[in-house]
Amino acid sequence: MLHVFFKYVVEKHGTPDKSTxxxxxxxxxxxxxxPENLVGFYQEYGRCVLRQGRLQMCHPMDLQKILKLVLKSDSDISHENSYAFAYFSFGDIYFYNNRYGCGSIELLTGKIFNNDLTSSAETSPLIGHTVFMPFSLSDESLDLTDHLGKALFKKATNKYGELNIGECFGFVPALGLGGEIRY
Structure with a gap:
């Protein structure tokens, strides 16, 4: 059954653009x-493209090798209990950790964020509700800006077309190899 929050997301942003x-x-x-609230969304839409391609839902096994590579040396958030569920059009991965809730990995900058891990408060009993975080972000937050501060999503989709399930935009050469965030 679709959780009330996800019903709101669909009402506000429309049904997924593409789904499998x-x-x-x-x-x-x-x-x-x-958590069950996220499972309900998967039952309804499966892998899907949301918000004109800005956000995608994935199966956790789709990105498990990437989580293993990124988190393998992390003593707090292990890849063995962290599971990707969504990513944005330029590669940030949103994952669910069964101890700390929702976190994100910024692949372009190498940053990992998890509010419950860095918070001094005890982990909330409503940890499953943290999966709502990426769906609450504005379109501007689900975009990337270039070296001049200009949004890239619309430029990229105009040039390369809409993203399909399992795709995201990247840079050539890769940023880690000297590439730049330029259009």
Whole structure:
């Protein structure tokens, strides 16, 4: 059943632009790692493209190798109990950790963020509600700005077309190899 928050997201931003349902095996896997409110969204829409391509839902296994690579040496947030559920058009990954809730990985800058990990407060019993975070972001927050401070999403979609399920925009050469955030 679709959680009231996700009903609001669909009312505000429309149904996903593109979607592919999850099979029964994939749904069973996510029931073991995600809170029920997120599972309901997966049951309804599966892998999907939201907000004209700014945000995508993925199955946790789609990005598990990336989480393993990024989090393998992290003593607090392990890749063994962290699962990707969404990413934005320029690659930031949103994950759910069964101890600390929702976090994000900025692949372009190498930053990892998790509010419950850095907060002095005890982990909330409503930790499952943290999965709402990426869906609450504004269109501007789900964009990237170039070296001049100009938004890139519309420019990239005009030049390269709309993103399909499983795609995101990147830079050539990669930023880590000397590339720049330029259009």
């Amino acid at each position: 349902p999850l099979n029964s095996h994939e749904l069973q896997n996510i029931r073991q790692v995600f």
